[in-house]
Amino acid sequence: MSTENPAEETFISHLVELRDRLVKASIGIVLVTVALMIWPGPSHIYDIIAQPMIAALPAGSKMIATGVIAPFLVPMKVTLALGFILALPWVLYQLWAFIAPGLYAHEKRLVAPLVISSSLLFVAGVAFCYFFVFGRVFHFIAEFSPTSIAVTPDIENYLDFVMSMCLAFGATFEVPVVVVILVRMGLVSLAKLKEWRPYVIVGAFVIAAIVTPPDVVSQFSLAIPMWLLFELGLLVSPIFVKVTQAPEEKA
Numbered sequence: 400m401s402t403e404n405p406a407e408e409t410f411i412s413h414l415v416e417l418r419d420r421l422v423k424a425s426i427g428i429v430l431v432t433v434a435l436m437i438w439p440g441p442s443h444i445y446d447i448i449a450q451p452m453i454a455a456l457p458a459g460s461k462m463i464a465t466g467v468i469a470p471f472l473v474p475m476k477v478t479l480a481l482g483f484i485l486a487l488p489w490v491l492y493q494l495w496a497f498i499a500p501g502l503y504a505h506e507k508r509l510v511a512p513l514v515i516s517s518s519l520l521f522v523a524g525v526a527f528c529y530f531f532v533f534g535r536v537f538h539f540i541a542e543f544s545p546t547s548i549a550v551t552p553d554i555e556n557y558l559d560f561v562m563s564m565c566l567a568f569g570a571t572f573e574v575p576v577v578v579v580i581l582v583r584m585g586l587v588s589l590a591k592l593k594e595w596r597p598y599v600i601v602g603a604f605v606i607a608a609i610v611t612p613p614d615v616v617s618q619f620s621l622a623i624p625m626w627l628l629f630e631l632g633l634l635v636s637p638i639f640v641k642v643t644q645a646p647e648e649k650a
Contacts, residue, residue, distance in 0.1 A: 432482030578632025
């Protein structure tokens with residue numbers, strides 16, 4: 400005879416469900432990563448990532464690898480990171496499938512848009528950093544490089560720089576989601592956030608000065624989108640609050 404009570408059985412079933420969702424999410428990441436390794440391949444992926452830097456260097460210049468296994472290890476790291484980003488929708492779907500059965504209808508209207516918008520905004524931030532910021536930053540730095548210096552960046556240092564910048568811009572583009580959550584949860588009123596606008600603008604430039612290289616181009620490229628996204632959050636939050644209200648809140 401089973402000695403488990405219903406609460407224990409429910410808890411165990413949730414753990415089993417969580418394990419299955421984690422396994423499915425991991426399989427999705429592995430499949431995408433393996434596909435990227437087959438085509439276009441780690442070396443070609445790194446060449447694409449390195450293109451903004453190569454374009455800013457003098458003609459014929461290349462990067463260097465100071466580590467023995469760096470030419471193999473660094474492209475593999477890039478492929479793994481890209482595989483996770485591309486598999487992110489599948490991972491978020493598994494997360495949604497796990498928590499959705501326990502949510503009310505108005506809570507589903509709250510969580511689903513936040514999960515989707517946050518992932519899309521993160522990818523948009525990474526794309527903005529790669530396509531708009533990198534080329535301008537590298538050309539700006541190259542113009543200040545003395546002619547007596549041969550600029551030959553190390554591939555590991557370049558990868559660390561690229562990943563930190565992409566992470567910074569991806570996180571920055573989450574500002575509208577943060578604003579919406581603060582207003583929806585009642586932590587800060589919309590009127591108070593509008594009053595804080597001057598401080599937010601100053602804070603955006605301070606954060607940009609801390610997380611970006613010490614050049615004007617990259618700092619403005621991060622601070623201005625951060626401010627504009629804050630304004631977007633102010634515009635969207637009242638609509639989001641109205642749509643996701645519970646029945647008792649409407650009453």
